[in-house]
Amino acid sequence: MSNSPLLSISPIDGRYSKTTETLADYFSEFALIKYRVKVEIEYFIFLSEKKFFKLDKKIKPVLTEIVENFNLEDALHIKQIEKTTNHDVKAIEYYLKEKLESIGAAHLKEWIHFGLTSQDINNTAIPMLWKDAVEMEYLPAILNLQQKLYRLAQEWKNIPMLAHTHGQPASPTRLGKEMMVFVERIENQIQLFSYIPFSGKFGGATGNFNAHHAAFPKYNWINFGNEFLEEKLGIERQQYTTQIEHYDLLAAHFDNIKRINNILLDLCRDMWSYISMEYFKQKNIKNEVGSSAMPHKVNPIDFENAEGNLGISNSLLEHFSAKLPISRLQRDLTDSTVLRNIGVPIGHIIIATTSLEKGLNKLILNEKKIKEDLDNNWAVVAEAIQTILRRENYAAPYEELKKLTRGTSVNKKTIHQFISKLNISKKIKDELKRITPQNYTGI
Numbered sequence: 001m002s003n004s005p006l007l008s009i010s011p012i013d014g015r016y017s018k019t020t021e022t023l024a025d026y027f028s029e030f031a032l033i034k035y036r037v038k039v040e041i042e043y044f045i046f047l048s049e050k051k052f053f054k055l056d057k058k059i060k061p062v063l064t065e066i067v068e069n070f071n072l073e074d075a076l077h078i079k080q081i082e083k084t085t086n087h088d089v090k091a092i093e094y095y096l097k098e099k100l101e102s103i104g105a106a107h108l109k110e111w112i113h114f115g116l117t118s119q120d121i122n123n124t125a126i127p128m129l130w131k132d133a134v135e136m137e138y139l140p141a142i143l144n145l146q147q148k149l150y151r152l153a154q155e156w157k158n159i160p161m162l163a164h165t166h167g168q169p170a171s172p173t174r175l176g177k178e179m180m181v182f183v184e185r186i187e188n189q190i191q192l193f194s195y196i197p198f199s200g201k202f203g204g205a206t207g208n209f210n211a212h213h214a215a216f217p218k219y220n221w222i223n224f225g226n227e228f229l230e231e232k233l234g235i236e237r238q239q240y241t242t243q244i245e246h247y248d249l250l251a252a253h254f255d256n257i258k259r260i261n262n263i264l265l266d267l268c269r270d271m272w273s274y275i276s277m278e279y280f281k282q283k284n285i286k287n288e289v290g291s292s293a294m295p296h297k298v299n300p301i302d303f304e305n306a307e308g309n310l311g312i313s314n315s316l317l318e319h320f321s322a323k324l325p326i327s328r329l330q331r332d333l334t335d336s337t338v339l340r341n342i343g344v345p346i347g348h349i350i351i352a353t354t355s356l357e358k359g360l361n362k363l364i365l366n367e368k369k370i371k372e373d374l375d376n377n378w379a380v381v382a383e384a385i386q387t388i389l390r391r392e393n394y395a396a397p398y399e400e401l402k403k404l405t406r407g408t409s410v411n412k413k414t415i416h417q418f419i420s421k422l423n424i425s426k427k428i429k430d431e432l433k434r435i436t437p438q439n440y441t442g443i
Contacts, residue, residue: 012347019354020347026133027343030075035125036092037074038067040113042232044096047111050224052216055108062103066096089118115204115211119331123201123245126339127235130250131198138346139190141353142260146186148360149267153179156365160438161279162373162380169377172441175279175370178270185263193256199236201245202229206330243331247324254321257349261310261317264352268307271359275300277373281364302359309352313345320345374437378415379405384435385419392428412436 008014012023025031041063048055066074074095082091097109113121157176162169202225204210209221222239229237238245274280282298320342324335382401389397404410404418419432 010344012344012351016347016351020350023133023137023343023347023350026129026137027346030072031129032125032340033075033078033088033092034067034070035129036089036121037070037078037096039121039124039128039233040092040096041067043114043116043228044108044112046228046232047114052114053108053111056105059103059105063099066099087118089113089121092121115209115215117205117243119244120202120204122336122339124229124233124235126342127198127200127245127250128233130253130342131235133343133346134198134253138257138349139193141350142186142190145264145353145357146183146190148357149179149186150183152360153177153183159365159367159370160374160441161370162377162437164273169373169380171380171383172374172437174441175365182263182267186260189256189260189263193253193260196249196252196256197236198234199238199245199249200229200233201238201241203241206243207241242327242329244327244335247335251321251325254317254345257345258314258317258321261314261349261352264356265307265310265314268303268310268356271363272300272303272307275303275363278366278369279373281366282362283364285362300359302355302362306352306355306359309348309355313348313352316341316345316348371438377437378412379410380437381415381435381440384440385415385432388428388432389422389424392424394422394424 005014005017008017012020045055045060045063047053048060078091078095081094082088085091085094093113096112100106100109100112153176155176156179157174159175160172161175161178163171163173201207204212209225212219212221212224226237229235271280275282282300284298320338323338327335382405386397386401389400404414416433419429422429422432
């Protein structure tokens with residue numbers, strides 16, 4: 001019973017655990033420990049490759065297997081050591097020293113964590129797990145949603161629809177084009193996201209390789225650090241740091257994700273509005289209840305769920321991007337607990353994108369209602385008429401159309417009668433009469 005989602009204090013690990021369970025590979029305590037172990041082992045091996053000590057060729061694959069086969073039992077053992085050390089990274093150092101002793105390499109164990117501070121491990125492990133989560137979970141979810149929107153845009157590209165600027169009838173558009181607005185907005189932000197590097201800090205207690213330089217003063221530790229992070233860990237190394245990385249690039253990631261969230265929030269609200277206007281109906285699912293009291297209703301709950309989760313995500317991302325780049329002098333500890341939560345906004349985004357796709361899949365286009373709204377709003381062609389009249393140098397066409405349409409109800413007959421009385425050629429009158437709310441959709 002202790003493992004039941006019903007006992008979780010967070011809906012990410014409770015109600016929505018099936019939706020978010022893959023994120024445990026990147027953001028759980030187990031994942032953080034595993035990535036730290038990987039950094040420590042890669043560093044140890046890299047030191048041997050740079051000839052600081054000789055490593056038996058049989059030991060390297062054994063060390064690699066420690067990462068590849070790392071399991072919950074290993075993580076629990078490290079947590080047990082932590083009860084004594086009261087320091088999570090030191091517990092990993094002692095665990096790996098135990099491993100070296102068990103494989104006959106005890107004489108090398110002081111090269112584990114050589115010259116490092118805990119932040120050299122944290123500020124490489126966290127960017128690595130963040131990079132993997134973004135590339136394996138976050139971006140695929142956003143791109144899949146974008147592709148869904150693109151397919152709907154293609155399906156609906158020829159559907160004329162009344163636009164609503166300021167919530168009022170406006171020049172007609174096409175439903176497919178309105179979907180393409182979101183496709184393009186997402187694409188633009190993903191492009192911006194791709195320009196932001198994944199980076200980490202690696203330079204000793206206060207960022208200057210003090211201990212490394214003291215032990216080997218003639219060695220080029222800057223080149224060592226750059227090569228280690230770029231070639232072994234797959235991230236860029238920040239060149240000037242305090243004890244911790246400056247988090248500016250991570251904050252840029254958070255801000256970019258927040259902008260994508262805002263685009264999706266906009267989409268949720270638009271779809272909700274279209275449903276309320278009956279431009280879409282929703283598929284009935286057998287045995288599913290739309291409202292606990294009103295049997296006729298099918299509520300747009302998927303778009304509402306997504307909106308709520310995106311809002312929570314944005315609140316956290318905003319705090320992270322504002323807080324993390326600020327640290328007293330060379331370091332305070334406030335970043336540590338915050339960084340342990342960076343998976344939470346991603347969890348809410350995965351819940352949101354799942355709900356959004358579910359909501360989009362439920363939509364049934366109500367062409368009858370869309371056409372009805374166009375037919376009932378002939379006033380929207382006034383813009384086209386007055387623009388063509390301007391082209392013909394007709395006097396004050398805007399003012400004439402304003403008198404005809406402002407505050408009154410007009411229909412096809414009203415518009416055509418107005419056109420017939422204009423002092424223009426029959427050819428221009430015919431041109432104007434061919435304009436309808438259905439075909440006045442631009443390009």
